[in-house]
Amino acid sequence: xxxxxxxxxxxxxxxxxxxxxxxxxxxxxxxxxxxxxxxxxxxxxxxxxxxxxxxxxxxxxxxxxxxxxxxxxxxxxxxxxxxxxxxxxxxxxxxxxxxxxxxxxxxxxxxxxxxxxxxxxxxxxxxxxxxxxxxxxxxxxxxxxxxxxxxxxxxxxxxxxxxxxxxxxxxxxxxxxxxxxxxxxxxxxxxxxxxxxxxxxxxxxxxxxxxxxxxxxxxxxxxxxxxxxxxxxxxxxxxxxxxxxxxxxxxxxxxxxxxxxxxxxxxxxxxxxxxxxxxxxxxxxxxxxxxxx
Amino acid sequence: xxxxxxxxxxxxxxxxxxxxxxxxxxxxxxxxxxxxxxxxxxxxxxxxxxxxxxxxxxxxxxxxxxxxxxxxxxxxxxxxxxxxxxxxxxxxxxxxxxxxxxxxxxxxxxxxxxxxxxxxxxxxxxxxxxxxxxxxxxxxxxxxxxxxxxxxxxxxxxxxxxxxxxxxxxxxxxxxxxxxxxxxxxxxxxxxxxxxxxxxxxxxxxxxxxxxxxxxxxxxxxxxxxxxxxxxxxxxxxxxxxxxxxxxxxxxxxxxxxxxxxxxxxxxxxxxxxxxxxxxxxxxxxxxxxxxxxxxxx
Numbered sequence: 001x002x003x004x005x006x007x008x009x010x011x012x013x014x015x016x017x018x019x020x021x022x023x024x025x026x027x028x029x030x031x032x033x034x035x036x037x038x039x040x041x042x043x044x045x046x047x048x049x050x051x052x053x054x055x056x057x058x059x060x061x062x063x064x065x066x067x068x069x070x071x072x073x074x075x076x077x078x079x080x081x082x083x084x085x086x087x088x089x090x091x092x093x094x095x096x097x098x099x100x101x102x103x104x105x106x107x108x109x110x111x112x113x114x115x116x117x118x119x120x121x122x123x124x125x126x127x128x129x130x131x132x133x134x135x136x137x138x139x140x141x142x143x144x145x146x147x148x149x150x151x152x153x154x155x156x157x158x159x160x161x162x163x164x165x166x167x168x169x170x171x172x173x174x175x176x177x178x179x180x181x182x183x184x185x186x187x188x189x190x191x192x193x194x195x196x197x198x199x200x201x202x203x204x205x206x207x208x209x210x211x212x213x214x215x216x217x218x219x220x221x222x223x224x225x226x227x228x229x230x231x232x233x234x235x236x237x238x239x240x241x242x243x244x245x246x247x248x249x250x251x252x253x254x255x256x257x258x259x260x261x262x263x264x265x266x267x268x269x270x271x272x273x274x275x276x277x278x279x280x281x282x283x284x285x286x287x288x289x290x291x292x293x
Numbered sequence: 294x295x296x297x298x299x300x301x302x303x304x305x306x307x308x309x310x311x312x313x314x315x316x317x318x319x320x321x322x323x324x325x326x327x328x329x330x331x332x333x334x335x336x337x338x339x340x341x342x343x344x345x346x347x348x349x350x351x352x353x354x355x356x357x358x359x360x361x362x363x364x365x366x367x368x369x370x371x372x373x374x375x376x377x378x379x380x381x382x383x384x385x386x387x388x389x390x391x392x393x394x395x396x397x398x399x400x401x402x403x404x405x406x407x408x409x410x411x412x413x414x415x416x417x418x419x420x421x422x423x424x425x426x427x428x429x430x431x432x433x434x435x436x437x438x439x440x441x442x443x444x445x446x447x448x449x450x451x452x453x454x455x456x457x458x459x460x461x462x463x464x465x466x467x468x469x470x471x472x473x474x475x476x477x478x479x480x481x482x483x484x485x486x487x488x489x490x491x492x493x494x495x496x497x498x499x500x501x502x503x504x505x506x507x508x509x510x511x512x513x514x515x516x517x518x519x520x521x522x523x524x525x526x527x528x529x530x531x532x533x534x535x536x537x538x539x540x541x542x543x544x545x546x547x548x549x550x551x552x553x554x555x556x557x558x559x560x561x562x563x564x565x566x567x568x569x570x571x572x573x574x575x576x577x578x579x580x581x582x583x584x585x586x587x588x589x590x591x
């Protein structure tokens with residue numbers, strides 16, 4: 001009631017209702033995940049009824065805990081392995097594509113630009129089905145880790161291009177031109193002038209590709225070869241409706257912790273390196289926020 | 294300057310996208326217009342357009358007539374996505390608006406909270422809700438305690454409402470960030486002008502903020518609508534019942550264990566054509582925006 005009265009008194013003041021709504025939304029979006037994490041410490045088989053605190057699903061149980069169950073551990077390892085492969089391959093490909101597309105003024109640039117944007121707007125199931133068909137019918141690539149990595153790289157490249165191109169457009173061609181005027185070769189100008197300026201965007205690309213890979217379900221599931229190549233999202237999908245124990249919550253928690261830690265660490269490094277660069281004065285947090293768009 | 298210097302940077306990436314995006318897309322077409330080997334039940338793709346058979350597509354299109362199987366699934370998908378999109382907008386816009394216009398000291402922490410769901414995998418967030426919505430889960434216990442229901446409600450047993458709720462929960466973060474980016478870019482002096490010209494907050498919002506954020510709303514809507522149309526896992530995890538199956542579930546069914554890959558591929562084509570309108574709009578906006586950035590820098 002007070003919020004309503006305040007609004008009538010000064011409609012241009014702080015809107016408390018809107019503020020309350022925003023905080024309520026934040027709680028709604030995060031508290032459920034917190035509860036799921038809490039239940040990984042449940043001292044019982046239930047994922048919905050609290051039966052006291054224990055670490056049995058983390059390491060106590062000799063068979064079914066995250067530490068001792070090879071299926072659970074394998075899923076975490078596979079997720080991380082794919083994230084590593086995806087980062088190693090997609091980031092250089094995407095950086096090259098972004099640099100090529102921005103600096104190249106020819107007939108080919110426009111169609112390539114569209115080709116690059118298509119994976120972003122294609123629903124994942126469409127991409128997964130097309131890869132499934134082409135791998136089995138044309139390329140005869142066996143399903144498994146390699147196929148999963150190929151698929152993940154395919155949808156990751158575009159994100160790298162978008163991030164790096166944004167940075168490239170804001171840098172402009174002046175620095176390379178200066179380097180060229182000072183006698184650097186074309187390659188030298190790229191390596192000595194452009195690449196160092198691109199570093200924050202490359203770094204951001206690594207983080208985003210890591211997150212994309214860890215989070216991916218559809219393509220990774222379609223490209224998997226049974227239980228041996230199952231990732232954490234696949235594990236959750238296939239067992240969440242069954243009789244899974246809180247160990248499933250523990251596995252999911254491991255991934256959340258790994259992701260948040262690496263992103264947090266990356267953010268600190270990013271800020272630190274951005275501070276050293278006078279060109280980057282805008283709010284780094286806003287930049288990270290804009291990355292996802 | 295060597296002319297091939299810059300294009301050569303793009304070659305590996307372009308080759309990758311051609312081999313692993315363009316060719317696979319054609320493979321879907323070849324399978325949809327191909328046949329099925331009667332013995333092995335494997336699809337036999339028709340790579341040559343002259344060999345295309347249209348009988349599968351015709352039967353799929355027949356099932357798309359009002360009242361038939363695919364029609365029902367398509368309409369249901371459309372309903373779910375439309376309601377979820379409306380929900381995402383109703384929740385997302387006010388949050389983005391508050392963040393962009395009012396949050397000052399709390400903006401940093403709110404932005405972090407806003408980004409956290411991006412780093413928690415989608416299925417982890419669904420897992421969280423499964424735990425809460427189980428018959429003996431927290432939601433049912435709270436509702437029982439409050440006397441809203443007299444016995445546990447089967448939230449996870451094929452409820453449309455649960456699926457739509459989960460879609461909103463899953464996709465709303467992807468909507469808020471682009472909306473925030475657009476609203477944050479609106480010049481404060483424009484809003485002050487609205488105020489000085491005698492507008493109250495509501496009319497200023499309706500005549501200034503809303504029109505200025507129209508493109509952002511459309512782009513963000515397309516951004517979450519496209520993946521929602523292909524979503525099958527939310528449904529499988531939250532409902533698991535054919536009563537709520539969406540077009541994504543139908544496609545998934547044909548490829549995971551099904552023996553009619555050509556029917557599945559035909560459905561993929563139908564879905565893609567349907568979404569092509571949305572996609573081209575989004576591409577148009579993106580390309581135009583990047584062209585504008587280029588121009589403003591020149």
